[in-house]
Amino acid sequence: MACNPEVLKNVPLFALLDEEETAVLAGQVELKRFAPRQRIYKIGDPGERAYVMVSGVVRVTTVDQDHQEVVVDEPAHGEFFGFASMLEQTPHQTNAIALEETICLEVDRNDIRILLQRKPLAGMDMLTVLGRQFHASQQLVRLRAMRNPNEVIEREATFGERIADMVAGFGGSWTFIITFLSALMVYTGVNVFLRERAWDVYPSSC
Secondary structure (H helix, E strand, O other): OEOOHHHHHOOHHHOOOOHHHHHHHHOOOEEEEEOOOOEEEOOOOOOOEEEEEEEOOEEEEEEOOOOOEEEEEOOOOOOEEOHHHHHHOOOOOOEEEEOOOEEEEEEEHHHHHHHHHHOOOHHHHHHHHHHHHHHHHHHHHHHHHHOOHHHHHHHHOOHHHHHHHHHHHHHOOHHHHHHHHHHHHHHHHHHHHHHHHOOOOOOOOO
């Protein structure tokens, strides 16, 4: 779908363009509409195009070594996603999915080339966006590295699970083992001492 120049004026990255430059870029980029839960791209797809948020909600995720989905970004209005792969011309390293009715600008390398020819300082704006995403990824890695799995499990455990863990922990402790053996020895000794009067008489042979 063709892009209205007015849409570009509402994107912070392109807000510095004049009327002529905006018209040129509008003739290059396309507006893409995505339905709720529609995948925009997935890990391994060719990184031929990047996207700029216009409206809606997009979630960008990756998969860690434990095969758990990790949220990398939820780009706000005017922010890029899939931009690094498009510039490097490498496969996407993330998944992007629309969470609701979403409209994005689809941008390729030729569109960026034209933009930089017309407005070289726009390159600094794009570097700022990439730098922000890079720092967000670094922060995500730091937070995940600092997480103690035992603390996470303990914090998220239900009341029943906590009780079961306490019982299991006590049942496997030396305190329980020594107490149980002592009680067993006392019980056996009392039965031997009481002989015929014992409440747990040893069965006699026929």
